[in-house]
Amino acid sequence: MKTRITELLGIEYPIIQGGMAWVAEHNLAAAVSEAGGLGLIGGASATADVVRNEIRKAKELTDKPIGVNVMLMSPHADEVAQVIVEEGIKAVTTGAGNPEKYMEMWKNAGVKVMPVVASVALAKRMEKYGADAVVAEGCESGGHIGSQTTMCLVPQVVDAVDIPVIAAGGVADGRGFAAAMMLGAEAVQIGTRFVASKESIVHENYKERIIKAKDIDSEVTGRSYGHPIRVLRNKMTREYLRMEKEGAAFEELEHLTLGSLRKAVVEGDVMNGSLMAGQIAGLVKEEKSCDEIVKEIMSQAEALLRLK
Ligand code: TUI
Numbered sequence: 001m002k003t004r005i006t007e008l009l010g011i012e013y014p015i016i017q018g019g020m021a022w023v024a025e026h027n028l029a030a031a032v033s034e035a036g037g038l039g040l041i042g043g044a045s046a047t048a049d050v051v052r053n054e055i056r057k058a059k060e061l062t063d064k065p066i067g068v069n070v071m072l073m074s075p076h077a078d079e080v081a082q083v084i085v086e087e088g089i090k091a092v093t094t095g096a097g098n099p100e101k102y103m104e105m106w107k108n109a110g111v112k113v114m115p116v117v118a119s120v121a122l123a124k125r126m127e128k129y130g131a132d133a134v135v136a137e138g139c140e141s142g143g144h145i146g147s148q149t150t151m152c153l154v155p156q157v158v159d160a161v162d163i164p165v166i167a168a169g170g171v172a173d174g175r176g177f178a179a180a181m182m183l184g185a186e187a188v189q190i191g192t193r194f195v196a197s198k199e200s201i202v203h204e205n206y207k208e209r210i211i212k213a214k215d216i217d218s219e220v221t222g223r224s225y226g227h228p229i230r231v232l233r234n235k236m237t238r239e240y241l242r243m244e245k246e247g248a249a250f251e252e253l254e255h256l257t258l259g260s261l262r263k264a265v266v267e268g269d270v271m272n273g274s275l276m277a278g279q280i281a282g283l284v285k286e287e288k289s290c291d292e293i294v295k296e297i298m299s300q301a302e303a304l305l306r307l308k
Helices: 004-009 026-034 048-061 077-086 100-108 120-128 150-160 174-182 204-212 235-245 250-257 260-267 279-283 290-304
Strands: 015-017 039-042 066-071 091-095 112-117 134-137 165-168 187-190 218-221 229-232
Touching (some): 026 048, 039 048, 048 066, 048 077, 066 077, 077 100, 100 112, 112 120, 120 134, 150 165, 235 250
Parallel strands (some): 039 066, 091 112, 112 134
Antiparallel strands (some): 218 229
């Protein structure tokens, strides 16, 4: 399937992997790229050296294009932005902020820039500053989220900009992919389904929580301080939401979640860890390889879109 995104990135299928903190490392990125999508290394809060190392390891596993996600709230964002240029990365997504200050450097280096946006206003601004595409991410997504749903956000962003739009949030199969195309998107970004993939290095306990998740199993913590994060419900979220309701101070809440994503991903602590996942976790029923996931989504979507 050809769209402006497959042309822009030189990939076979318009499927982009989310740049998930701790999860989007070299094995996953290489597997998604090998499957014909665009795999990404998630910069998260890692240092420039760690990101550089991940990029190099991914390149040992695949000759296909890989991208990097820059988490703009990271204290290391400036150096990671630089590493992208130094390592010859050709595609970047950004999250949790406004990447304006890096745009000129990336554009001059021939990097395709695809900021994640959660509003029409930011999408328009990104287009004005030279973005090649935008990822319109609805609040069904896991992790740090905006307030608008994918169904409402995507068509409004499509109408507001001329650059191609990638839909994110709530997509995990061919039906979600086809629906995103109907809304005017030219690719999808998928996170949760890849967290539970065979190549994902996430602890088996975390994958099992995704696979066993029901439709209503995610919660949003941190709304009161303007940092809403979607995770699967557990002991930590119950405690967090109770404290949040009682008006706990930001520092107290921060203390509760300190290192909690690492706990979930590395240690498999499903009681106290941050099990970041989108609402679509309820649809993920099996651990499959990235290649199986991409092929299954594409064949289901192509049948629905009557391309065959
Ligand atoms: O960034 C994400 N998802 C993430 S980042 C993350 S790691 C993290 N850890 C602790 C605290 C915060 C983050 C986990 N999940 N998705 C992309 C995304 N970007 N969603 C929403 C936004 C966004 C929101 C507001 C982007 C820009 C924005 O406004 C910027 C502005 O200046 O107007």
